[in-house]
Amino acid sequence: MILNNVQLINGQTVSIRVKEGKIAAISDVPLAARDCPQAMFFNGLIFPGLINSHDHLDFNLFPKLGTQKYANYTEWGRHIHQAYAEEIAAVQKIPQYLREKWGIYKNLLCGVTTVVNHGEHQITGDKLLSIFEATQDLHSVHFEPHWKRRLNNPLKMLVPVAIHTGEGTDTAARHEVEQLISWNLLHRKLIGIHGVALTPTLAKSFAALVWCPQSNYFLLGATAPVQHLKKHTRILFGTDSTLTGDWDIWAHVRTARGTGMLKDEELYDALTHKAAETWRLNCGRIALGWDADLVIVKARPDSAPLDNFYGTKPEDILMVMHKGSIRLFDQSLYHQLTDISRNEFGKLYVASSIKYVQGDVQGLMAEIRQYKADAQFPVYHPSDPAA
Incomplete structure (x- = not known):
């Protein structure tokens, strides 16, 4: 497939040839x-x-839970299990594989082509996007049984450890980070998640930090001081789940941009090639030989490319390609796509924009509603009785 007349982030207009799942040519004409x-x-x-470096795929049918600012994640966890026990139980009645499938579509609809899933290994077998799980996931120091033993398992020496850490604004959150570092006896590669309590000195012990600012502000009223940490560790970007943030990663990205803690180019890198380098993936760049994981959005002629990028909403997406295969396309492209099996795509409305998404998203939403009749989704089909 050839993608003609597309603008790169640097402002250059190019045409791109995709062959066998890779970028095979980039031309000025x-x-x-x-x-x-x-x-x-x-x-x-x-x-x-986009590379979403932290999501819990099976937690994306929850609404935001919490009505106050908490000192740390353990305080929040205790509160929601007391105050929202019925809501939590209702979502957990939905089979995990259905919740995970929706988590995959939630990301795909926003132009995410790789998700680093934190938690149990996903069981859907869905290949609509890349699910990266080549990590040893430890929830946290407080909620992970036998975390010291698991952290120091010599059989896992070469596997990076992804762990929630420093998710709080109190001294207990900072002490938790110090405890984790002191018990990393084998000097495992640590990928911290949240890190609100991190200091520059503590950050040096981490290979990377996954920054989730919208989740942090919702729970804690504060976020990781990445403007100070970026000199000492690599900053990646994640959304967490709809328990603590918007379904749309672009809303999270605009929250991050609004803080001014990272330069526009740094935040862009955290979502693309810096994340790919950390997870050792062959994506995150538009370059010869790299995986054709590509997103095309509507151009705004009056905007600089980076402003265009940061202004993106799901309804602006024209195409999502994963490893050379089209996973989503806008209705405006329907008559150009004569060489794909369009009956493999379901029609959905995203805001007032019509998208065609690979697979049966409408059927998935209907199946989920068999377990939870009032399940809410940010997209709809005109025939959906809940629309």
Whole structure:
């Protein structure tokens, strides 16, 4: 496939040939179809598929839970299990594989092509996007049984450890980070998540920190001081789940941009190639030989490319490609896509925009509602009785 007339983040207009799941050519002029089955023409901004470095795929049917600012995550956990016991039980009645499938679609609809899933290994077998699970996931010092033994398992030496840490504003949160570092006897590669209590000195013990600012502000009223930490560890980006944030990663990204803690280029890197480097993935860049994980969004002629990028909403997405396969496309492209099996795509409304998404999202939502009749979704089909 050829993607003609797309604008890169640096402002350059190019055409891209995709072959066998990889980026095979990048040209300053339109490319002819030749050995590619189809050439498409756009007037859009193209960038690598986003990498969400922290999500709990099976937690994305929950509403936000919490009515106050908490000192730390353990205080929040105790409160929601007391105050929202019925709501939590109602969502947990939905089978895990259905909740995970929705978590995958939640990310895909926003242009995420790789998710680092934290928790139990996903069981859906869905290949709509990349689910990265080559980590040893420890929930946290307080909620992970036998965390010291698991952390110091010599059989896991080469596997990075992903762990919630420093998720609080009190001294207990900082002491938890210090305890984790002191017990990392084998000097495992630590990927911290949240890190609100991190200091520059503590940050040096982590290979990376996954910054989840919207979740942090909702729970704690504060976030990690990444403007100070970025000199000492790599900053990645994550959403956590809808328990503590918006379903739309772009809303999280705009929260992050609004803090001014990272430069625009640094935040962009945290969502793309810096994350790919940390997780050792062959994506996150638009370059020859890299995986064709690509997103094209509507161009705003009056905006600089980075402003265009940060202004993106799910309804602005024209196409999501994962490893060279189209997973989502806008209705405006329907008549250009003559070489794919369009009956493999379901029609959905995202705001007032019509998207075609691979798989049966409408059927998935209907199946979920068999277990929870009032389940809410940010997308709909006109035939959906809940629309």
